[in-house]
Amino acid sequence: MRARTTSGGSALDRRAEPRRLLAAEERILTKDTCEAIARRVFALARGGGETFVQIGSWTRGELRWARNRVSLASDRRDVEIGIRRFIPSAGEGDVTTNQFDDESLEAAVRAAERMAASAHAPVRPTPGLPPQPVGTWPKTAIWSDSTYTMSADTRGEIARSLIDPAEAKGYLSAGYIEMHAGTSMRVSSERPAGPYAVVDVPYVQWTQAQCSMTVRDQQGAGSGWAGLSSYDWQSIDPASLGARALQKCEASRSPVVLEPGRYTVILEPQAVADLMRVIVGSMRRIDAESGGGPWALAMDDALRIGDSPVWRTKLGLKVIDERITIDHDPADPRLGILPEPWMEPVTFFDKGVLTNLFYARDYALASLSRNAPRRGMWGYRMSGGTTSVDEMIASTQRGLLVTRFSDIRELDAGTLLSTGLTRDGLWLVEHGKISKAVKNLRFTESPLFMLNSIEQLGVPVPVFRPVRDAYEQQIPLTPAIVPPLKARDFSFTSTIDAI
Amino acid sequence: MLITRRSLLHSGLKVGVATAAVAALPRPLLAQLGRTLEPLPPIEDPRLKALTARALEAARSAGASYADVRLTHERVRVFSVSTRVDDSESMLAGVRALVDGYWGFASSPVWSPDEMARLAREAVHQAKTNTLGKPRAVDLAPTPVVAEGHWEMPLAIDPFETSPFEISDFLDSLIVYLNRTPNAKINSDSCTAVVQERAFASTLGSYCTQRCYRTAGAFSFERELEHGQRGSTYLDCLTAAGMGWELYTAERIPRVRDHTLYEEIDRALEELKQDLLLPVKAVEVGRYQAVFDPVTVAGILDETIGRATELDRALGYEANAGGTSYLNDPIAMLGSYQAGAPTLTVTAERSEAGAVGTVKWDDEGVAPDAFPLVKNGVLADFQTTRESARWLEAAYTKHGIPMRSHGCAAAPSAVFAPLQHTPNLTLAPGHDARDFDSLVSGIVRGIAVKSGSVDLDFQHSSGLGSGRLYEVKQGKRVARLAGGFLFRATDLWKSLQALGGEGGLRRYGLSAMKGEPAQEHYHSVTAPAAVVKDLTIIDPLRKA
Structure with a gap:
């Protein structure tokens, strides 16, 4: 079921579009409403120039529980209308409001114009660019009716079905189930020629669902977690997540202290994705060419831009294990990619060779004679193998099995050396078997080192990666499809107390 | 007619009112207080009470045993890189309902009687779906009824009544001032001002409105000396404040701060220069006596005591999100657990003028009190709301502490349900009038840490710290160290040897994330410089 559509006028006639508030039955804005808002804003502009509007709306159905009881169930929604007025002789001004009645929109447009007038100097985003080829947006379904229609009753039922087994065994469970749906649209009054028209995207509806659960024993001596996010609620199986969290809690109780040091690690897919996030943020081409980050190779004396030396990059060089290919495909719905002005499949690492770093359109025009940006690793797939986690365990003499990492922080931009913690299940593997639960450890390691020390790879799967996870602000979060893997000599530097 | 900066400035000079008009935001947001839409009135308008009453009635008649409703109208103005001003404005409404021990919540951006009723019914529906589960009890701690209250955070200059030209010109002047120093360069420069008007009503009969402000800035810059030494620093006197x-x-x-902002820039430039003239050394891993500056102490205090004494976190309510707490048995630990040295006393409050977590009433209509979290080294209390205060009843009875909410319910806006968030914290200073430099002068061989920040584990126990580390010899900072430090929360506070005096107290506005869905909340932390013994210094870049 798509969001309700209303009949909308096509003219720019202000009278044709009545003043209104968000209607009770309208959980997210329809295409007609968004287009009507944009037309209203364009018609309200005074003083010439260009008007750029971003319209977003969202609804969320949430259920949170802890200590085996639901602590809050909620239904929330909001709207965001961003208006940018660009007046060539003055400047540009931005105003955002969450109201779209006539008076609010007019006041917002006037305020944006005052802001434009108050700007220090006329600004124009990259003057004189050739028109950007019109983007072709893949018709990816990132909308799922099963997500949008998941009711509060359903969330309550699922929570009870996850709580009961944990409670029956005397454990404390906590968890979160969320349906999230929204719309977004960006449109310029000067489409397709204006400076802002290049970032136009059509109206799109999207959904995102997530379910996660933590099970702890009453004494706080064991903790297990499992979670998954997807645009499609149907692809999440809460029962299996609940069973996994419970099993991990049981198996992680009464951990022993293990000396820090280098260990062979078997990383479950969630742990791999947690660590890979550090790489996602490092992939900017302009950084590499100015000598920063892990992808700068050497200064090139023959190349200079103005006074600045240009560095040769590692593009084209084999930088990680040749079994690893990492790509991005906007048409893969599992990556939950919202439309961007320019979308195309990109391969970042091809059989271990660095093949692409991301850049903006300005850079492409100036340096590459290319009239389009290149997208970064926001939404990526990593290749894998066929070895199951059980087989990795069976073939390990001594190593550690890691559920996930937490609190990751990059320490050195040049090597991506990072530190972070293991969380919710860490076990020692000896002679092909899990021998005991281990107290959590702090690691100090680079994901690049990990990607060069791979022994075995499993089948790639989607992991818990809600697009907006406020707990991990430092490094951008992105949907990911990654394999479990086994790697050598992973460095753990201290034990921590937290369970 | 084209509006220009010049014409606006001109009219602004002639008529003061015009300047205010320039500053005015898109004020005519509309609310439906009666039959028709009308411009949104100020929060103290008595008609808003009728709007909230509609929600409470609807919640009651749908079956809520308790309900509260919040309206927020927020304006944000961001000045960045001296050239741009971004404004945003939102109005939101949220209704929370309690049915048989289960909470439901609903929120939206519409202020109208019909929407109030819909939100109330939805909140009750959300709660009821979970009453199908096993019984849950909520017994809200008693709180006095606020029959009719209005409060405005006191402030000297309302940023929304000040011309944005004046503000951006002042921000420019800081950069011009900085640029007088050769090879000094601005890195980031922004100022954010927020005003939030809030109305709260509950079925208890309380109704109160307040207007709260938050202003914060960023000003960071780098400097290069003659021989190529380069470094960067920032002004730590611009963190979020209730000002x-x-x-x-x-x-x-x-x-x-004790000086004007220009003098603060001079001081920071000079300090950076002195820093850059010090040699850089590799760390010798080991345990050292260490002096922390106030910003480092504030950060450590917040991440250890501040997070760990959130009662809901300690009991596992955040287990699936940010984590739990090393204070894992609150009832037994309250009044007996040794959290630190006897000199450690930490109080919490939401009333200090200028602090960013300050309110007259919290998001449950409770007037917050000042209360000790740690008294003479012993855990004395936890941060609570009306629901969670009751969880401590046994401990409160045992220790003769009145059972009440400490007023720690908060949320960024009415679109979020209230959650327990950290109030303003103050670490009681030492008796001697000493500051960071005088504490350093008393160290024979040790470490000094400035501008430190810490990452704690998900029980806020084991920490990793970073910042500007110095080797101290015979009371002087003699070298910069490329190092970090490791600590355990309780060991660190037990190893506290000295605290700076009252005159050296510094207050910082910090924010913390909590909950699912995640909420960001601001509070202030006030701390002096401090000396600890046996701090473990490491080389953070060294692998195993």
């Missing part, structure tokens, strides 16, 4: 534009323009602000 207006005076955060920038005041000559001095008690507990924030």
Whole structure:
């Protein structure tokens, strides 16, 4: 079921579009409403120039529980209308409001114009660019009716079905189930020629669902977690997540202290994705060419831009294990990619060779004679193998099995050396078997080192990666499809107390 | 007619009112208080009470045993890189309902009687779906009814009544001032001002409205010396405060800065220069006596005591999100657990003028009190709301502490349900009038840490710290160290040897994330410099 559509006028006639508030039955804005808002804003502009509007709306159905009881169930929604007025002789001004009645929109447009007038100097985003080829947006379904229609009753039922087994065994469970749906649209009054028209995207509806659960024993001596996010609620199986969290809690109780040091690690897919996030943020081409980050190779004396030396990059060089290919495909719905002005499949690492770093359109025009940006690793797939986690365990003499990492922080931009913690299940593997639960450890390691020390790879799967996870602000979060893997000599530097 | 900066400035000079008009935001947001839409009135308008009453009635008749409703109208103005001003404005409404021990919540951006009723019914529906589960009890701690209250955070200069030209010109002047120093370069420069008007009503009969402000800035820069030494620093006196534009323009602000902002820039430039002239050394891993500056102490205090004494976190309510707490048995630990040295006393409150977590009433209509979290080294209490205060009843009875909410319910806006968030914290200073430098002068061989920040584990126990580390010999900082430090929360506070005096207290506005869905909340932490023994210094870049 798509969001309700209303009949909308096509003219720019202000009278044709009545003043209104968000209607009770309208959980997210329809295409007609968004287009009507944009037309209203364009018609309200005074003083010439260009008007750029971003319209977003969202609804969320949430259920949170802890200590085996639901602590809050909620239904929330909001709207965001961003208006940018660009007046060539003055400047540009931005105003955002969450109201779209006539008076609010007019006041917002006037305020944006005052802001434009108050700007220090006329600004124009990259003057004189050739028109950007019109983007072709893949018709990816990132909308799922099963997500949008998941009711509060359903969330309550699922929570009870996850709580009961944990409670029956005397454990404390906590968890979160969320349906999230929204719309977004960006449109310029000067489409397709204006400076802002290049970032136009059509109206799109999207959904995102997530379910996660933590099970702890009453004494706080064991903790297990499992979670998954997807645009499609149907692809999440809460029962299996609940069973996994419970099993991990049981198996992680009464951990022993293990000396820090280098260990062979078997990383479950969630742990791999947690660590890979550090790489996602490092992939900017302009950084590499100015000598920063892990992808700068050497200064090139023959190349200079103005006074600045240009560095040769590692593009084209084999930088990680040749079994690893990492790509991005906007048409893969599992990556939950919202439309961007320019979308195309990109391969970042091809059989271990660095093949692409991301850049903006300005850079492409100036340096590459290319009239389009290149997208970064926001939404990526990593290749894998066929070895199951059980087989990795069976073939390990001594190593550690890691559920996930937490609190990751990059320490050195040049090597991506990072530190972070293991969380919710860490076990020692000896002679092909899990021998005991281990107290959590702090690691100090680079994901690049990990990607060069791979022994075995499993089948790639989607992991818990809600697009907006406020707990991990430092490094951008992105949907990911990654394999479990086994790697050598992973460095753990201290034990921590937290369970 | 084209509006230009010049014409606006011109009219602004002639008529003061015009300047205010320039500053005015898109004020005519509409609310439906009666039958028709009308411009949104100020929060103290008595008709808003009728709007909230509609929600409470609807919640009651749908079956809620308790309900509350919040309206928020927020304006945000961001000045960045001296050239741009971004404004945003939102109005939101949220209704929370309690049915048989289960909470439901609903929120939206519409202020109208019909929407109030819909939100109330939805909140009750959300709660009821979970009453199908096993019984859950909520027994809200008693709180006095606020029959009719209005409060405005006191401030000297309302940033929304000040011309944005004046503000951006002042921000420019800081950069011009900085640029007088050769090879000094601005890295980031922004100022954010927020005003939030809030109305709260509950079925208890309380109704109160308030207007709260938050102003914060970023000003960081780098400097290169003659021989190529380069470094960067920032002004730590611009963190979020419950203040207006005076955060920038005041000559001095008690507990924030003793000098004008220009003098603060001079001081930071000079300090950076002295820093850069020190040699850089590799760390010798080991345990050292260490002096922390106030910002480092504030950060450590917040991440250890501040997070760990959130009662809901300690009991596992955040287990699936940010984590739990090393204070894992609150009832037994309250009144007996040794959290630190006897000199450690930490109080919490939401009433200090200028602090960013300050309110008259919290998001449950409770007037917050000042209460000790740690008294003479012993855990004395936890941060609570009306629901969670009751969880401590046994401990409160045992220790003769009155059972009440400490007023720690909060949320960023009415679109979020209230959650327990950290109030303002103050670490009681030492008796001697000593500051960071005088504490350093008393160290024979040790470490000094400035501008430190810490990452704690998900029980806020084991920490990793970083910042500007110095080797101290015979009371002097003699070298910069490329190092970090490791600590355990309780060991660190037990190893506290000295605290700076009252005059050296500094207040910082910090924010913390909590909950699912995640909420960000601001509070202030006030701390002096401190000396600890046996701090473990490491080389953070060294692998195993």
